[in-house]
Amino acid sequence: MAQAASAPNAQTLPELASVYWRPRVDEDALRRRGNLWTTITVAHVVPFVAIAVLIVVLQPLAVAVSLIAVAKAWLIPALYAQRGANVVRPKRRLDDEPERRALGLLGDLVGHEARDLYSATGLVLERGALGVWLVGEAGAVLVRPGRRRVFCYCVRVPEDELPSADRTSHLLLALREDEAGFATVANLAFSGARWRLRRRLDRRMRPALAAAAAAASAR
Amino acid sequence: MSRLVRMDRSGHTTLAEWTAADEGSVESAIAAFREESDRGSFAVVPQGEGRAEQVSELPVDADLVVMRRPIAGG
Numbered sequence: 700m701a702q703a704a705s706a707p708n709a710q711t712l713p714e715l716a717s718v719y720w721r722p723r724v725d726e727d728a729l730r731r732r733g734n735l736w737t738t739i740t741v742a743h744v745v746p747f748v749a750i751a752v753l754i755v756v757l758q759p760l761a762v763a764v765s766l767i768a769v770a771k772a773w774l775i776p777a778l779y780a781q782r783g784a785n786v787v788r789p790k791r792r793l794d795d796e797p798e799r800r801a802l803g804l805l806g807d808l809v810g811h812e813a814r815d816l817y818s819a820t821g822l823v824l825e826r827g828a829l830g831v832w833l834v835g836e837a838g839a840v841l842v843r844p845g846r847r848r849v850f851c852y853c854v855r856v857p858e859d860e861l862p863s864a865d866r867t868s869h870l871l872l873a874l875r876e877d878e879a880g881f882a883t884v885a886n887l888a889f890s891g892a893r894w895r896l897r898r899r900l901d902r903r904m905r906p907a908l909a910a911a912a913a914a915a916s917a918r
Numbered sequence: 919m920s921r922l923v924r925m926d927r928s929g930h931t932t933l934a935e936w937t938a939a940d941e942g943s944v945e946s947a948i949a950a951f952r953e954e955s956d957r958g959s960f961a962v963v964p965q966g967e968g969r970a971e972q973v974s975e976l977p978v979d980a981d982l983v984v985m986r987r988p989i990a991g992g
Contacts (some may be wrong), residue, residue, distance in 0.1 A: 872984060
């Protein structure tokens with residue numbers, strides 16, 4: 700049974716108070732949310748595919764209409780995956796000096812491996828109890844153990860004019876304080892197959908997703 | 919030398935530095951800590967990969983204390 704977001708824990712994120720109505724995320728909650736997302740995807744795809752087949756069977760000359768239905772069956776799940784990829788899309792950069800200073804602090808918080816991956820992809824890989832996280836400046840991707848399913852969370856620091864690396868550090872520290880609380884505070888933007896997210900992800904970030912999947916499979 | 923830093927638009931700002939043996943520097947750091955906490959920041963002590971501890975009082979023995987702003991779902 701899901702804990703209340705505000706339930707006492709060894710260390711809970713203070714921000715949970717602002718989403719007190721949300722049940723605290725745990726393994727069961729993630730499984731249920733994942734299944735719900737799969738059901739919704741199937742509910743979008745199956746009717747369009749069925750209509751496409753039916754149209755061709757009833758009137759082969761209406762194949763163009765059938766193709767439109769097939770396109771919709773493909774497009775709607777793709778738009779959801781795009782929404783997931785958008786959570787880690789890079790934002791506007793500030794001047795070089797603040798970015799450099801912020802990067803120095805972030806570098807102090809992570810190990811060599813994560814630092815190198817951040818330099819290449821803009822994402823920090825962080826292992827957690829719920830899976831392997833990729834933390835960006837305005838969102839995070841959770842690759843679940845088994846590495847097939849991902850959860851994309853939209854979460855940010857609502858402060859203007861923070862350097863990119865500082866935004867990532869904020870999220871990373873909050874994640875380390877209380878992983879389940881972090882997932883509770885964040886808004887779920889997408890859950891689905893990793894390959895669906897990968898296709899929509901910026902090419903530069905794809906190695907981070909591959910690294911997270913490899914780390915998740917090793918768990 | 920321990921440091922209290924705030925993540926801000928400059929990248930980060932060092933609010934205070936102290937050593938446990940120097941009472942004056944500790945008091946200054948505690949004052950800076952409280953002032954930043956009153957602004958609504960949360961204090962975190964990084965403890966290596968995967969771990970960070972929230973603190974409500976300045977841990978004098980910590981090497982680094984980071985003040986962060988609240989996060990919210992986007």
